Amino acid sequence: MKKETGKERMEYTKETIKKIIISKLVKWNKWGATHTENILGGIPRSARGSKITREALKELIKTEWLLPALKTKEIHYSLNPEKAKEILQFYEQECKKED
Numbered sequence: 001m002k003k004e005t006g007k008e009r010m011e012y013t014k015e016t017i018k019k020i021i022i023s024k025l026v027k028w029n030k031w032g033a034t035h036t037e038n039i040l041g042g043i044p045r046s047a048r049g050s051k052i053t054r055e056a057l058k059e060l061i062k063t064e065w066l067l068p069a070l071k072t073k074e075i076h077y078s079l080n081p082e083k084a085k086e087i088l089q090f091y092e093q094e095c096k097k098e099d
């Protein structure tokens with residue numbers, strides 16, 4: 001995450017967005033069939049619909065860390081329990097130190 005001085009906005013990287021998403025879902029214990037649509041809540045509104053955020057979500061889905069499900073006309077996400085070891089290792093190494 002790069003901080004700019006003055007009136008410029010904070011710029012979020014793909015890795016920062018992934019950390020926010022994984023951290024939130026691990027803390028909320030959203031594994032397997034337990035889904036939530038509010039995974040972008042920790043990201044500023046200006047970055048929620050950005051290309052970088054969409055790319056981060058796509059990568060998490062492609063690596064099968066996130067499981068998308070269409071419910072109530074919205075996409076809900078949960079963590080893949082089959083990838084729990086990898087996800088928790090990432091969380092411990094990358095996310096926990098920033099909490």
